[in-house]
Amino acid sequence: MRWVRYGIPVVLRVALGGVLIWAGLAKVSEPALFALTVRAYNVLPHAFINGFAVVVPWMEVAAGVCLLAGFWSRSGALAALALLASFGIAIAINLYRGADLDCGCFGLDGARGSLDAALAQDLVLIGCSLALLYVRNMPVSLDRWLEGRAGS
Amino acid sequence: MSRVRVILQAMIILAAGTGAGLAYNAMSDSGIPLRTPRTVTASEHVNWSLYLEGVRASLADAKAAFDSGSVVFMDARGPRTYAGGHIPGAMNLTPHDVSTDGRNKLAGIPRDAQIITYCGGARCQASVKLAHLLKQGLGFTRVRAFFDGWGAWVNAGYPVKKGNEP
Numbered sequence: 001m002r003w004v005r006y007g008i009p010v011v012l013r014v015a016l017g018g019v020l021i022w023a024g025l026a027k028v029s030e031p032a033l034f035a036l037t038v039r040a041y042n043v044l045p046h047a048f049i050n051g052f053a054v055v056v057p058w059m060e061v062a063a064g065v066c067l068l069a070g071f072w073s074r075s076g077a078l079a080a081l082a083l084l085a086s087f088g089i090a091i092a093i094n095l096y097r098g099a100d101l102d103c104g105c106f107g108l109d110g111a112r113g114s115l116d117a118a119l120a121q122d123l124v125l126i127g128c129s130l131a132l133l134y135v136r137n138m139p140v141s142l143d144r145w146l147e148g149r150a151g152s
Numbered sequence: 153m154s155r156v157r158v159i160l161q162a163m164i165i166l167a168a169g170t171g172a173g174l175a176y177n178a179m180s181d182s183g184i185p186l187r188t189p190r191t192v193t194a195s196e197h198v199n200w201s202l203y204l205e206g207v208r209a210s211l212a213d214a215k216a217a218f219d220s221g222s223v224v225f226m227d228a229r230g231p232r233t234y235a236g237g238h239i240p241g242a243m244n245l246t247p248h249d250v251s252t253d254g255r256n257k258l259a260g261i262p263r264d265a266q267i268i269t270y271c272g273g274a275r276c277q278a279s280v281k282l283a284h285l286l287k288q289g290l291g292f293t294r295v296r297a298f299f300d301g302w303g304a305w306v307n308a309g310y311p312v313k314k315g316n317e318p
Contacts, residue, residue: 059169075161
């Protein structure tokens with residue numbers, strides 16, 4: 001079952017990387033508005049809200065680029081996992097509170113569904129990143145190409 | 153060993169993202185203070201609503217539109233303030249004009265022209281009111297409001313023009 005060993009990791013990697021880059025870029029250009037979204041979640045200490053809004057979308061992009069390129073694939077998956085876990089916690093807390101919020105995950109227009117849908121999406125992505133953490137020899141990746149060059 | 157390396161590299165990736173975010177925030181027109189200000193300003197709230205309605209022009213949007221030269225700027229402030237300094241090329245049209253003969257100023261402008269309205273900034277509503285009148289009342293389809301307005305434009309050091317002429 002070659003295609004399972006080769007295909008699935010690549011598909012997962014490209015999908016997760018693509019989603020992270022998309023989600024990151026959607027928020028990058030409007031930090032003031034993303035900060036309002038973060039504020040609405042009401043989980044971070046007040047002073048950190050702006051810093052979080054400035055930095056986190058770019059973290060998503062960075063992890064996404066690593067995954068897409070297959071550069072430091074496992075580390076990219078771990079970084080993605082850390083981000084997704086923190087989002088998941090923030091969403092879960094607000095679901096528990098019964099807060100009336102837009103996810104603000106893929107842009108700030110509030111057009112993309114409810115918090116429970118967002119949590120479900122987040123869990124699927126967490127699953128992807130967990131699976132990718134265990135792929136030691138990632139096919140079709142910069143990692144493998146670099147290793148090949150170092151070896152030869 | 154490899155586990156430690158994976159964790160370290162993951163931290164490097166996140167640090168790279170942090171660096172990129174800080175750099176972008178420092179260079180971008182839409183950058184924000186890293187320490188959160190005590191309260192949300194009225195300006196942020198209005199910008200947020202305009203953004204949700206898809207009619208917001210940020211400072212960066214306004215500058216890009218200005219540079220492209222294909223967007224009509226409408227200065228919603230009174231004629232005297234307008235003469236004291238405005239965005240070069242902007243026509244002077246107050247919300248009051250729209251309900252009077254001043255409306256004639258709009259004669260040559262096609263309904264699908266790109267329009268950006270502005271007034272003084274966070275303490276005025278004329279830009280939003282004018283945008284609303286143009287859109288709802290007169291059927292202009294591509295209107296945006298540059299709510300941060302004149303104040304933000306001048307602060308950024310962008311070109312200005314004095315006098316009654318656009």
